Amino acid sequence: SQSQQAALEQLYQELSRGEDEWTLIEVEQALSIASQQLQLAGNVPNSIAALQVADARLARADRPQFTPVRRAIAQDLERLRALPSVDVSGLVVKIDQLVTLFDKLPLLASVEPARRRGNPQAPVGSTPAVAPVDDGRWWNDWLAWWPSLRDGFLNDTRDLIRIQRVDRPDALLVSPEQGALLRENLKLRLLNARQALLSRQEHAWDADLAAISAAIPVYFDVEAPATRSAQALLTQVKDTEITIQLPGINDSLAAVRSVLPRSAVPAARQR
Numbered sequence: 001s002q003s004q005q006a007a008l009e010q011l012y013q014e015l016s017r018g019e020d021e022w023t024l025i026e027v028e029q030a031l032s033i034a035s036q037q038l039q040l041a042g043n044v045p046n047s048i049a050a051l052q053v054a055d056a057r058l059a060r061a062d063r064p065q066f067t068p069v070r071r072a073i074a075q076d077l078e079r080l081r082a083l084p085s086v087d088v089s090g091l092v093v094k095i096d097q098l099v100t101l102f103d104k105l106p107l108l109a110s111v112e113p114a115r116r117r118g119n120p121q122a123p124v125g126s127t128p129a130v131a132p133v134d135d136g137r138w139w140n141d142w143l144a145w146w147p148s149l150r151d152g153f154l155n156d157t158r159d160l161i162r163i164q165r166v167d168r169p170d171a172l173l174v175s176p177e178q179g180a181l182l183r184e185n186l187k188l189r190l191l192n193a194r195q196a197l198l199s200r201q202e203h204a205w206d207a208d209l210a211a212i213s214a215a216i217p218v219y220f221d222v223e224a225p226a227t228r229s230a231q232a233l234l235t236q237v238k239d240t241e242i243t244i245q246l247p248g249i250n251d252s253l254a255a256v257r258s259v260l261p262r263s264a265v266p267a268a269r270q271r
Contacts, residue, residue, distance in 0.1 A: 023061045024260045027069065030054035031252050038246050042200040048080050051249065054256075065259060072255035079247045086242055088197060094237050095194045099187050101233070104226040107179045107219060182219055186212055193237075202243045209238045 034050035037043045055073045058066045189208045196204035213234055220227050 076249040
């Protein structure tokens with residue numbers, strides 16, 4: 001009997017609430033959603049959308065007592081709209097491009113000798129053949145083909161010998177199988193950075209990108225065009241700030257709760 005009486009009293013209180021009270025309850029719920037989007041996800045557009053829904057609901061009610069609440073919501077909206085935006089989708093696209101580029105980066109252990117520029121049939125620095133003088137001397141024939149013999153020997157020597165400074169000699173001992181694992185490890189770091197971007201984890205974002213930036217010049221040929229493109233793209237991603245000091249919307253919540261009846265606060269929090 002007591003439980004039935006309590007249920008009837010609760011039902012009577014819900015039915016006795018006026019339209020204004022339900023409007024304030026809905027607005028308080030929309031503002032709570034906006035606050036959660038800012039605090040938990042750092043999602044400014046969703047928070048702005050929730051504030052706009054709350055303001056539109058108050059505008060439809062058109063009550064003078066709701067003016068302070070609308071004024072507080074307008075101030076919070078102005079602060080959120082003035083925040084700098086982070087191009088999350090653009091950063092995700094650049095990270096996907098880096099994942100693709102990592103398959104094309106040449107390892108230091110597998111770098112081929114630099115190709116000679118110009119016409120390979122006519123090496124740079126070669127001297128033209130001297131036309132032999134037809135005087136019957138045998139050294140005229142020698143002088144005729146000696147320049148081509150000399151240039152061919154020098155070019156073959158350049159292809160066999162390459163001088164390059166390597167800070168970590170173990171990078172030259174990376175086998176093809178280890179190189180494949182290295183690429184997959186760097187790709188996994190990029191995917192972790194992308195996840196940190198979506199969840200606004202600045203420390204994880206900086207740590208993953210710093211590790212990738214340090215590994216590229218150690219294990220890959222920095223003179224290759226693909227490596228240069230990857231480093232330039234990685235620099236653009238690293239220089240982008242992903243964290244923004246987000247303001248709160250406590251003023252709007254305080255304004256709506258100040259005009260919300262105390263008996264309606266528990267119901268608003270339960271919905």
